Amino acid sequence: MQINISQLQKSYSGNLVLDISELQINPGELVGIVGNNGAGKTTLLRLILDLIKTSGGSVEINHENVQHSTAWKKQTGSFLDEGFLIGFLTPEEYLEFNGYTYGLSPEEVTSRLSEYTSFMNGELTGKGKYIRELSTGNKQKAGIIAAMLCDPPLLLLDEPFNFLDPSSQIIIKNMLRDKNRQLNNTMLISSHNINHLADICTRIILLEKGQIIKDIPNSNKSQLEELEHYFSSRAV
Amino acid sequence: MFLKLITQSFRMFRRSELYGRSMFVIILLGFFAFFILGQLSLAGRILPALLQEHFPQHQPAEWVYGFLLPILLTDIWLRLFIQSTAASQVRPYVHLPVSRSVLSAYWILRSWLHPINLYLLVFFHSFIRMTINPESGSHALGLVAIALLVAFSQGLLMWIKSMQNKINGFVAIGITTLVFTWIYTYHMESVIALSVKWFVQFTQGHTPTILVWAALPAAIHLVVFLKGKQGFYHIFDEGSRERTVSGSNRIERIIASVPGFGPYWLLEWQLASRSRRSKWNFYLMIPYAIAFILFFLLTGNVRPGTFVILFFLIAGSYGGFHLQHAFSWESHFFDFLATRNISLYHFIRAKFWFFLTYAVIQMMVILPILAWIDPEVILFYVAIFLYACGFGFFFYLWTGVGNSARLNANGSASFNMEGVTGIKFIQVMVLFLSIVPLFLIGRLLPIPNGHYLLPGIIGLAFILTHQWWIRSIVRKFEKKKYIKLNLYRQK
Secondary structure (H helix, E strand, C coil): CCCEEEEEEEEECCCEEEEEEEECCCCCEEEEEEECCCCCCHHHHHHCCCCCCCCCCEEEEEEECCCCCCHHHHHEEECCCCCCCCCCCHHHHHHHHHHHHHCCCCCHHHHHHHHHHHHCCCCCCCCCHHHCCCCCCHHHHHHHHHHCCCCCEEEEECCCCCCHHHHHHHHHHHHHHHHHHHHHCCEEEECCCHHHHHCCCCCEEEEECCCCEEEEECCCCHHHHHHHHHHHHCCC | CCCHHHHHHHHHHHHCCHHHCCHHHHHHHHHHHHHHHHHHHHHHHHHHHHHHHHHCCCCHHHHHHCHHHHHHHHHHHHHHHHHHHCCCHHHHCCCCCCHHHHHHHHHHHHHHHHHHHHHHHHHHHHHHHHHHCCCCCCCHHHHHHHHHHHHHHHHHHHHCCCCCHHHHHHHHHHHHHHHHHCCCHHHHHHHHHHHHHHHHHCCCCCCHHHHHHHHHHHHHHHHHHHHHHHHCCCHHHHHHHCCCCCCCCHHHHHHCCCCCCCHHHHHHHHHHHHCCCHHHHHHCCCHHHHHHHHHHHHCCCCCCCHHHHHHHHHHHHHHHHHHCCCCCCCHHHHHHHHCCCCHHHHHHHHHHHHHHHHHHHHHHHHHHHHHHHHHHHHHHHHHHHHHHHHHHHHHHHHCCCCCCCCCCCCCCCCCCCCCHHHHHHHHHHHHHHHHHHHHHHHHHHHCCCCCHHHHHHHHHHHHHHHHHHHHHHHHHHHHHHHHHHHHHHHH
């Protein structure tokens, strides 16, 4: 799946919070988006997912404007925040309903869930709890699994490592890398954890105050030092 | 420190999101509060005359003061189900260096501020004035006696709700209720006489009676205070207690298997049946259906005024209370819906058919009862059914596009004004009053039962054309999509 962003702007009350002139995410890329708070990472993901209206410009997925078509939804898995969770369902029911929207049968959902056994760590399913009763970490897991379960050609995750225990962070990091290699799907991962992103991403985009400051290819932590240097300099 | 906590409490009250929402809600709440208190006071004034007329075998005062124990038990049961103690108010301070005595006293005082503590006092304030001769007893002391009963009830509730296992408290109150029911059944006259005697002695300032009467609430409050001093573990236990849900039951499996709409209907059912507030709204159909039948039995014939009330009852029971907040119930997961491969048309259509089916099931239960009471009412009932489900559902879904208040489906069920705005209130009023002109115009038509047929035909037309107007709603919805999503997300 390819994403084309052109002259994209988002402003609130005249205050420009995102301004990207051109950006192309190519099929099979695993792109990390980093930036300090308020950089516009979540805004960018919301614009790609057509959750907020652009103030200018356009986002296209596979050459279709996301505002004018919904065909991309079938090809896109996403989890940004708790607004993607249905609190009164159990994780099993949620994943089943989520799978239904992608055309997966309950049996397929159950079968695919086995891939995530170690990630769930026995805490998510079979507990007889509604999602609203889960810990923040387990809610995060439910959302991430829902986004990944259908092996979407395009995957968007916002801060997927937040609230997860160290083991789960490593598991999901490796899963993202492996899925990307196996399925050649496009992934956009926003995170504050530059170590994890530098580990797995093939490309890293650095956002600052709504603009792309750096857009650099990355392989095997090659850009970690540069990123650390950039953020260290901002911390002084 | 105690005063500091009280100040915090006052600040919380003053800054409540509920009051900050809109001036309209403040006025509405104030109006309802005064209306209810006024009704209670009025009931206290007119009850003596009604009792005298319908139950002349005893003096009105005897009927009430002789039944103080059942009144107390009823009050306790009512509190057990609807009153929460102010545990959540204490929670933020438990980990702070505040002495447990202060916290315990604060907990008791905050719990006392619940409005339920007012209703008996307001009622008896009027009733005592109407029934106690100032020469034979003091009105003020009579009110003190009632206040002590309220205090006992309040203390008992706090004691039960702070138990590790509340079921024990419910069982104890249940057994007490059964015992007193048995005593009243077999020794009614002597119990009434004893109860009246104690109350009158209290109003006359009989010291031993006052001391005994006051000792009970004092004792229970002391117990509660000491319990609070031991710690507020029950507050935290409540949150961490393991609760399990049973998963899909038979109803859910049936709903999920409905062709075409299954998963959407299941989601709708789970939303309505699994969360406190939505469940409360959804299950209102039962009392409303009963109220409808009773209302019809009592009023006999149908006039424009009663027509509106009957329509209100039916439309409410068919899901009106739920659907007036259409799309707001889903506000917490609207981002999910917006990013999945879900057709909004199919989603709204599934919602329409879900509530239509819900209404049909109710009609199938109520119709035979009505046919048994009076077969002539069936035409009226069917007409109202069609209007409530046709025009009513259209109206809720159409105006629902404008709903932008985020609703917590699992939020507090009673007295929760979340989602209520001035416009919403007016919209619902317009819907209920819309039946009146149809009724009047229908009467002018040169056909028999025109006043039933007209709303019925209009309702049927809306049901038959639902695909068309749902498409129109979808278009309207798409135009407001970003605004709605943003409002649902921000709050």
